Amino acid sequence: MFVDQTSLLLALGLAAFAISATLLITWLAARTEKFILVWAVGSCVLATAFAGFSINAVSNHYALLWISNLLLSGSFVILFSAACLFTGQDLPRTRIAVISALCAAVISMPFVLGFDALGAIMGNLVNALLLGGTAWTFWRGRAEAPLWVGGIAVLYSLTAISFIPCAIMIFLKDPLILDAPPSGWAEDLNSIAGLVGLTGIGALSLALNQARIARRHHEEANTDPLTGLMNRRAIFDRFGASQMDENTAALLFDLDHFKSINDRYGHAAGDEVLRRFAQVVSQNMPLGSSAARIGGEEFLLVVTDTDDAEALLIAEAIRSTFACEILQGAGGGFRATVSVGVSTGMGSQDTFDHVLRRADDALYGAKNSGRNRAASTAQGEGGPR
Template identity: 45%
Template sequence: MQKPGAGKDACMLLDYNSLLLAVGFSAACLSLTLFGTWMAARSDKFLLTWAVSVLVVVVEVFAYDAYIARPGTALGVLTLALLLLGFSVMLGAAYQFRTRRSPLPLIALGAGTSYALALPPMALGYDGLGFMLENALAALLLFGTAYEYWRGRAEAPVHLIGVALLYSLTAASFVLCAAVLAWDGKLVLGHAPSNWAEDLSLVIVIASMTGIGALSLALNQGRHARHHQREAQTDALTGLLNRRALFDLHGKAPVSAFTAVVVFDLDGFKAINDQFGHAAGDEVLKVFAEVLSADLRPNDSVARMGGEEFAMVLRRTLPETAEATAERVRAAFAARTVETETGPLRCTVSAGFAFGSSDGMSFDKVLSAADKALYAAKRGGRNRVLDFRRAG
């Protein structure tokens, strides 16, 4: 991003200074857009971090424009510090996007390390070495940013791979700038670097900034859409799937003879609410959801159907395995103690299960058969598991 405008051919459609200022203004617009997007969704804190990083780069652009006109040690140190800080914050934003953790430790590490390496030579008057190190360190920070997005590519492969590639391309342009300066071998320049690599880097920065901005905003919109979809399909109290989500997963496909549906119902739950209060009842439901979802296989699913009723769908299983799984849940829940304001509480659960058929049975019918087995288990004394085939 460091390139003087003086001495450029007048026949060029745009000199370097004009392009540099164009980067500054477009980056400022991107920063405002990111900040506005964050204001609309305060939970996406990475947008604020990213907006700050772009804003720091904007300040660096205009500081560097001043350095081009009047080279000086203090202004040179300031421009290096701003660019490296901006890219360190950008790396932190990528990490925050992927992990939802605080970016501050990574920002401090990136800025602190790059400052320790690049600023002393510039402060001592070795501006050529300072710019060389700045470009190399900027490339490392950008490659790190690309790697963070690459690691999170499973969330939205097309968008995140595109963002990672554009950050990598930008990083490569800084590597090129550092290599050209190293090839010249001048430790002292007395002015901003001036070579073809700087021109190419600026063009790449302009193009990449546009692409990264568009892809990242589209990525954030997609994340919001997925978040709303998850909310619509998740039971707010227990965090399990809700009835609608369970039917979306299994309601349309026929249930085979190797798929079991298990229905659970907490015993005496109304009495728990009446005696211990609804807060205690909610805690009981959360504890059971925890027990129910423990040790699930990847192809299995569990949901809260409503009230104190839950369901489990076991794929590729046998009757004895399905019964053992339901029995494990029953026994584990019976052994748990739920702490309430009025004292400890022990609860039990009843369950019934049914299988599909070799020619395929509707999910509704299998669920209804499991319900019948559940009611038979309730009539038989509760705190037990019953197979539909033995419920009659």
């Protein structure tokens, strides 16, 4: 051995325990990401397994080796579950239970029969498969952050591979009975790979989670919580300083008689009207467009690569689709309508505020003309047919 095996195992146990404590504190601070809690539990079980292996390295206790192998594989099953949650997958509870039972059976059967070497071999192979599956889970979910998540997958893969020489060396020495705790260059390499992998995976995962939290806070600050559309701040940040050329249009929507809907059918029905209208806008707006709720019952849609005629057609499609929706309120089913004002840019010197002001003028004209219609500053009005 070129390093002390017991010291490496103790270092692994301490690292796993430190990561578990850090993850638990992180989860307790927010209690939003379930994978952090699952990962903390897995790391705690991992630390316990390493503690068992380090004691067994000096005591050579048959049952302790058996239990430590079960704990190690169990921790990797938990880490696989955390990987599923981390990458946004539903936790496959049935599959996890089956995998856990199979791993326990494959490792325990040789120990029950008195073949501790074979049990250790099976434990190493099971661990390689579990870590390989975890690596594959992260690799499939790398689209979120290819470099970081890909790095996590690589570290899991390298750690998985390091278990294979351990199994091979035990097999070559005696495939059935151990005369001493497994110890040699393969175990040292496995411990070093585990230590590097554990700390690297911990650092990358925590950094990625912090980036997720920051991104979520940014999204929440720029999203209307009721409709899921952009809020006023977000759309004005995006277009407020922009020059609006002839191919960009602003469509300003205002729900007709919205206060009366709240008074007659209740505020819950009013919220449903807002949500349903947001869905209609999302379903009918062209790709690359930006939709926002900018006031109580006011919505704004900014469409690029369009002209006056096409923008009016889009407004009319949204208006007519929404007019056909049957909504539910305290007094039963009802319909709601919307008026639309449309304006396009007038050149490189035209500002977003100017276009929005003209769209508001067109909206005012649509309201005064009977509501439930679309009006454009350039082409007049469209209405119910």
